[in-house]
Amino acid sequence: MDNRPIGVFDSGLGGLTAVREMLRILPDEQIIYFGDTGRVPYGSRSRAIITQYSRQDAAFLMSKDVKAIVIACGTASSVAGSLLKEELPVPLTDVLEPTARAAAAATANGRIGIIATDVTVRSGSFQRALHTISPQLQVFAQSCPLFVPIVESGFMLEHPDITKEVAETYLAPLREADVDTVILGCTHYPILKRIIGEVVGAQVRLIDSGRETAAYCRTLLEQNNLLAAQGPGDCSFYVSDRIEEFSKVAGIFLREDVHSSVQLVDIEKYEGAIPWKKTT
Amino acid sequence: MDNRPIGVFDSGLGGLTAVREMLRILPDEQIIYFGDTGRVPYGSRSRAIITQYSRQDAAFLMSKDVKAIVIACGTASSVAGSLLKEELPVPLTDVLEPTARAAAAATANGRIGIIATDVTVRSGSFQRALHTISPQLQVFAQSCPLFVPIVESGFMLEHPDITKEVAETYLAPLREADVDTVILGCTHYPILKRIIGEVVGAQVRLIDSGRETAAYCRTLLEQNNLLAAQGPGDCSFYVSDRIEEFSKVAGIFLREDVHSSVQLVDIEKYEGAIPWKKTT
Incomplete structure (x- = not known):
């Protein structure tokens, strides 16, 4: 059992389709979502930039003491998924x-x-x-x-x-x-x-x-004996820009009002090069 | 007369419609174009971020000793045009x-x-x-x-x-x-x-x-006695990401091969807060 939160990141809003499924099938878990709304879209950027951004996104989540990370973005998964799996000291799944x-x-x-x-x-x-x-x-x-x-x-x-x-x-x-x-x-x-x-x-x-990744996240937590004790779970939201707009659209994605739990992050201050030693 | 270059910036490729007109009506001028292809699009970002990016874009052009600046981006003009007109020591026009x-x-x-x-x-x-x-x-x-x-x-x-x-x-x-x-x-x-x-x-x-701004740029140079002596003029291109893709699309916009004159800039290293004293 492990009551630390799960970290989820995406280039913007899309990852909320994974969060919606996670809230359904992992109702006891705390989720920390980072949406990089200040630098969205990743899909039209170079591989070097996407790698740098993905490392910063993971570094922010690690600063929140997460027990596992979900890359809920197809582009970041494709470009940086394997690399982050090597670098990070916690279990990670991409899409x-x-x-x-x-x-x-x-x-x-x-x-x-x-x-x-x-x-x-x-x-x-x-x-x-x-x-x-x-x-x-x-x-x-x-x-x-x-x-x-x-x-x-x-x-x-x-x-x-x-x-x-x-x-x-x-x-x-x-x-x-x-x-x-x-x-x-x-x-x-x-x-x-x-x-x-x-x-x-x-x-x-x-x-x-999003749905398949949420299901696999459950398996990953079970395999690593990291499921939380009984909840209630919830989700905190962090974004790098446009907090109002995120709140509005997230409300539509998740069918609930998330406004009070959305906070702004200065993502550029998180180091692109990740210093952790892998412990697993 | 002033043979220093004119600086033009845009969030990406769109400003090339202004450059195309400038090359036509200001054939003696050197133009330095910066396209912020690593952070495009500006249109979906917050005012604070757009202001920061626009200041960095102008700072890069100032480092190239430009005699005037054209903001060839509707979004940057709307959000940061008035501010940069106050801050910069050279004549500036937005769109x-x-x-x-x-x-x-x-x-x-x-x-x-x-x-x-x-x-x-x-x-x-x-x-x-x-x-x-x-x-x-x-x-x-x-x-x-x-x-x-x-x-x-x-x-x-x-x-x-x-x-x-x-x-x-x-x-x-x-x-x-x-x-x-x-x-x-x-x-x-x-x-x-x-x-x-x-x-x-x-x-x-x-x-x-783009066309109207190019025409006004000519007026602005005339009024400030900044027109170049006889050319030939040309244009150098700088981008913050995806140099290959920019070259390809720029070739279509401008109807000529620009590949050899496109260079990459690390735009994040230019200071958002501009230190210059206005000299005009």
């Missing part, structure tokens, strides 16, 4: 392995699609994670650069028809490739799940990286 | 005043539309600039959060029809307001000028903030 495992278990025809940000697609990280599980899988990846701004500006609420047309252009190559499973490789995308589902058809399984 | 003057001169019915990023619209800066020129003007502003990612991902090239539908949703309130002039208040938007023009109709004048 890649849990999501890839779920997709490999779900597919019947061995043809899997991935939709994600441009950096995540180009990194090939989901593709590698899938091929590590089974080299026979056929993988088709597609970047969807408008999906994150569509979600963050709320465009899909007012204009679902145009959002669906955008989704149709992005998803056409996956439909042609006859995939039976699609990984939502960016934690913003579950917000567009209904529209994406309509475009690819009900016979295609959608794998939600 | 607001030249663009507002051109729009006020162009309108016949006194009804002007503004399209820009969310921060620019909410700042009310174009609205104030127009009302300073003529309090009778009726001004209608609309934010278009998908336009920048559409331009930066090249979506409008492959999917002009869907881009036009997005433009129709954003521009509908301006059409209903019967404006006869629309300010393109973000320097990315001239890339969408043809599509925007089709939506609002040929009878509506589009005011290109």
